[in-house]
Amino acid sequence: MEVPGDARAPEPGENQGLKPCLLRRNHSCEQYGVAASCLEDLRSKAYDILAIDKSLAPVTLVLAEDGTIVDDDDYFLCLPSNTKFVALASNEKWAYRNSDGGTAWISQESFSVDETDNGAEPKWKNVARQLKDDLSSIILLSEEDLQMLSDVPCSDLAQELCQSRVTVQGLQNTLQQVLDQREEARQSKQLLELYLQALEKEGRILSQQPESKAGFSDETDAADTGLSRESASEIALSSQILTALKEKPAPELSLSSQDLELVTKEDPKALAVALNWDIKKTETVQHACNQELSLRLQQIQSLHSLRNISARRNSLPAELRSPKRAKRDPT
Template sequence: MTDRKPCKVCNFTRQKSYGVAVPSLEELKLKGSEFLGFSSGQPVTVVLDNDGTIVEDQAYFLCLPSDTKFMLLHERETWSPVRRVDGGTAWMARDSMLLEADTVDSSSAAAPWLDLARQLKQDLASIILMSDEDLQTLVDAPSTELASAVGFQEKKAEELQETLQQVLDRREEERQSKELLQLYLKAVEKEGGQQADQSKPGQEKAEDPEVETVEVDSGFMSRTLMVLKGKTSPETRLSTEELQMVVTRGVEAMERVLGLDRIKTSALLQACEAELTERLQQIQAVQSIRSSAQLDSSRGSS
């Protein structure tokens, strides 16, 4: 028992911290992983909590003083210095990402957007998986503090919040479009049933095959065609795959499919192409930012 060294272990957010007494570095990894709730057998890296020094040597471990605090990291996690807050308002060490509980004003520590901001700093593409509530929380966050949390300049943080608001607006438009489409389909189905009772058999045979031919020959689903014939910005209500199909078909083919004149069809395709280009640019921007963040992370850990 005398050979056991008392230590402290924490995870990379410093939200969990435990005291352990272990005789070796390997035992520290095992005990620390158990207390921190890591999966059994999952590889971890041990670093000094105060400066991020990687501890791999048993002799070096034994030379460290008692009650040294270690941080256990998973493969994609990285060490970051502690961020301190002066008076609850002045953010220091703006490139860091974590808060020390005993030095942070309680109102800042309880901010609901803080964990979301940490996710963004780790991977900006996580925006895609966030709920509407999470996005709204980030939009409502103070831009100055958000900038410090994600390591952006304040102007860039404001632009990020504008982008998040656009994502929320688009999601709302998509929900409204789906609701309108469902109402429209119900109305069409009801009207079609009434007309079927009143129309002649010859007329029914002349119309239905034509509709089926448009759908099969064009390769478009009926929903896509109905959206394209809508009056208000139909290009924003199509998926990226649908936009690519529309743009690829060209003006002449879409003119036949939609039954519109050349001017309206050309304007519609130009709007679809502009929307497709904007989406592809957004995807490329997110991929570029993700690559830069991963590169910075790898440099910081090396």
């Protein structure tokens, strides 16, 4: 006689043993929801759902976030629901996608939407959804977006994020701390620049017209480069970014990571003309933007690595072996 509720191993295909997963191809943004009872079941469904030619068998399943090869059912069952998988055909190597590593700003559309455009929602709601998807993206936001979310009424933000007011109040405190840290970094850079300028001035031979030279420096920067102002039309940066570069001290701290990437990709000569700067100053600012962007990406990757390690340490049996890594596509 079978006892009701008696535990038994689920058979493949039984609903009670299905694990929801997200599945996509390498180098693709489209992902599909799949329910699988085991690793082999997921691999089998990958052929049909992702239209993988059977001649490219076998398919290797890896974690989208870091390329960990999943080839053990026990490991598969320990993973949380809706884990993202990438299906690699036999001729493919795993390639890291920024959208999987918390830097979705690179592939997402810009959030700088006019609040009144076509009756669109307030901009802060779009930014809030970005945080809802990945809280670590706080690091990637511009100071304007950070301040905007800090100023949103706690109850409105709590409703948008589906969190308690206490949790959202803590989030807003964190946003303010990030703003404070950037301001402290800006002040430190300004003090360092003033100190270096004082040293340079002290050791410099007094010229006949120092003030006159300084007064015309900004006006002659572009002329000194020997560049045509027509090249300024080649700039793809928005007026908002250009204004921040011109007016903000340490502008790399004010811009979002998406804007930083745009600045670093601009041609230095065209950017120099657009800003009315000389090449040396332009390249210095681009270098600072590149360093700030690299720092933020490193912080994001570190947070995700710590989060993954913590989650696996709490969920995996101690006897499971260390995971293997898929070979990374150098391209």
